[in-house]
Amino acid sequence: MTSQQPYPPAAPYPAALPRNGLGTAGFVTGLIGLVFSPIPFIGVVAWPLVIVGLILSILGFARANKGGATNKGLALAGIIVSALGLVICIVWVAAFGKAVTDTANSLPAAPPVASLGAPAAGAPNGAAKHTVVYKVTGTGKAGTISYTNDGMTSSSTESNVKLPWQKSIELPDGQAFQLVSVIAQAGGSGSIHVSIEVDGKVIKEADASGYGVATANGDIGSFGH
Template sequence: MSYVPMPPSVPMPVANQPKNGPGTAGFVLGLIGLIFAFIPIIGIVAWPLTILGLIFGIVGTLRANRGQASNKGLAITAVVLSAIGLVICVLWTAAFGKAVNDAANGMPAAALTSSVAAPDHVQTTSPNLNDAAASAAATAPVEPPAPTTSEAPKFPPQVEQARASAQNYLSFTAFSRNGLIRQLSSSAGDGFPKDVATQAVDSLSVDWNAQAVKSAENYLSFTSFSCSGLKQQLSSSAGDGFTKAQAAYGAGQTAACK
């Protein structure tokens, strides 16, 4: 009986692991959310981005652990970026909430107006005056005393509250006129009526050029901009909302335009 050699077994090709789609999506969302979290006013957009990035990053990590996808490191990075962005969003919200509460609790009560009563007129006559002189003196008109200035507030109570809130915001970060009105009147901000927010902001003495410089320096402290890009960020409605002249002045005082 002859021995027939068996052909060597051919190893089955190993299928490539599919790409980690959730991990990639989580990384992109987490990175964008982290950048937006540093920007005032539009930082509220970072909330859904970081939450979605965190969810996708966790899903991508679990898939990579089960061998169903590759790029485990990218998914873990997505979780880290999204978590950092979410923490920054929480800190911003807590800081703004504290500023608004301090403004509401620190408002003084409205001063009560005091009425000034005219003193009773006492007419004394000299025994040496005749009857005609005494009668003329008695019927002479008495001028009322000059009224004292009232200490009542210049603005309605709601405007006073909006003014205090606006001053707290300006002490915390930089705002343009339009950006501050939007923050005071938006449902995501203080929720004041638009006319109340406008009157409150316009009643303050604010150097908007200085605010533009401060905002430009804030941007450059965490990322880089070209001169034209910085001006556009400062003046666009999606950015700070400064006027073109204010944006040009603010950017011109920074290293980006020198």
């Protein structure tokens, strides 16, 4: 009787390859934006890169949380580098605006022209101000809402916000540059709409759905205010 030879052990299945194209794309795009963000003038191209990188990384991170993708850590790293690049971009814009304002303030003022029996032209009774209104509308809640509150680099963030949401701030008139910005992440269901109003006029709007991010920003002076 011939003895039966044992069958060789079955080869193990190869490990599943990581699946998180959105998270990977967001990390790469955000990293490139972060590299460009500190470079004067050239850094202007970093704005769309870090914003797109942040959106893709958040979407990849959300998919990984639901078990639909792997590489959750890479998506989280993409969120971090994209957010850091966005902060650097805002700081550079604020620094440039401050330099322009300081230069304008250092110029000698023209002497006022007074007329008989009337106060000097341009003598205000109180400092003029702009009223800025941030609005986020939609269904359900927004995951996070971040907005600038001083026209420069200072910002505030609110989480798990029930919609509709609104925030009003006042900024002084006459400055060469004043940044207004609002960023809102959708809560995963439905859609959201963000807008910025300055003195009753809508200057920027954006929309997002799912876990997307809606971003609206601009300079008050560039809109004729």
